[in-house]
Amino acid sequence: MDANFWHERWQNNELGFHLEDPHPLLQQCLSAVLPGKHKVLVPLCGKSPDLHYLAGYLPVVGAELSAIACNDFFAERSIPFEQWQAHEFVCYHSDTIRLWQGDFFALTPEQIVGCNLVYDRAALIALPPAMRAQYAAKLQQLLPSNSTILLISLEYPKHEKQGPPFSVTHTEIEQLFSGAEIECLARLDLTGKGFAKRRFTTTSLVETAYRITLP
Numbered sequence: 001m002d003a004n005f006w007h008e009r010w011q012n013n014e015l016g017f018h019l020e021d022p023h024p025l026l027q028q029c030l031s032a033v034l035p036g037k038h039k040v041l042v043p044l045c046g047k048s049p050d051l052h053y054l055a056g057y058l059p060v061v062g063a064e065l066s067a068i069a070c071n072d073f074f075a076e077r078s079i080p081f082e083q084w085q086a087h088e089f090v091c092y093h094s095d096t097i098r099l100w101q102g103d104f105f106a107l108t109p110e111q112i113v114g115c116n117l118v119y120d121r122a123a124l125i126a127l128p129p130a131m132r133a134q135y136a137a138k139l140q141q142l143l144p145s146n147s148t149i150l151l152i153s154l155e156y157p158k159h160e161k162q163g164p165p166f167s168v169t170h171t172e173i174e175q176l177f178s179g180a181e182i183e184c185l186a187r188l189d190l191t192g193k194g195f196a197k198r199r200f201t202t203t204s205l206v207e208t209a210y211r212i213t214l215p
């Protein structure tokens, strides 16, 4: 999935992954990852309502390729924001939410300074296998030690469907974040219900919330 793939999704309004309300597993699990956290990073954030929900608890820093997504996020909620160019990014800034529009893989530690929590919904599972390894390595390079990742992953029988979204198992998560403490916080069985606005015909479909504590 290269940048063009995602720009086309936004231009054509093909947003099957988008939810209109905060994710139920975020609402259920946030309190388990909040203690000691200062600021939350939301990689590949789209225009998710989760950004707004999280901003009720902590300052939020998002990263998103699409200018359409960043503009729509603020415009659809009538949130006033400022905007400026910062090297290869455009910064969208409101009181509690800052979105870096550009390539997540080009983010620097200075751009996410203060973040010791990451919230990932439909970011890791949006990426093909080789990019998932780069993504996990980038997060571990950006974040201070002892940071926490609240990851919502998705599992289905891999041979039954092509991604995205991809199926990412507990075993793969252990490999991607080796050395981290990984706990399963909650599961949501979506079998027969589909993923956000997308229908799935897989024989099982389960979302799992993980708390990943980096070494």
Ligand SMILES: C[S@@+](CC[C@H](N)C(=O)[O-])C[C@H]1O[C@@H](n2cnc3c(N)ncnc32)[C@H](O)[C@@H]1O
Residues within 6 Å of the ligand: 003, 006, 007, 017, 018, 019, 043, 044, 045, 046, 047, 048, 063, 064, 065, 066, 069, 102, 103, 104, 105, 121, 122, 123, 126
């Ligand atoms: C499946 S969507 C999920 C969006 C959001 N997390 C949500 O829950 O609605 C993946 C998003 O990642 C963005 N994206 C993909 N590659 C990216 C990259 N390298 N840097 C920043 N954003 C990226 C896409 O534009 C898209 O909005």
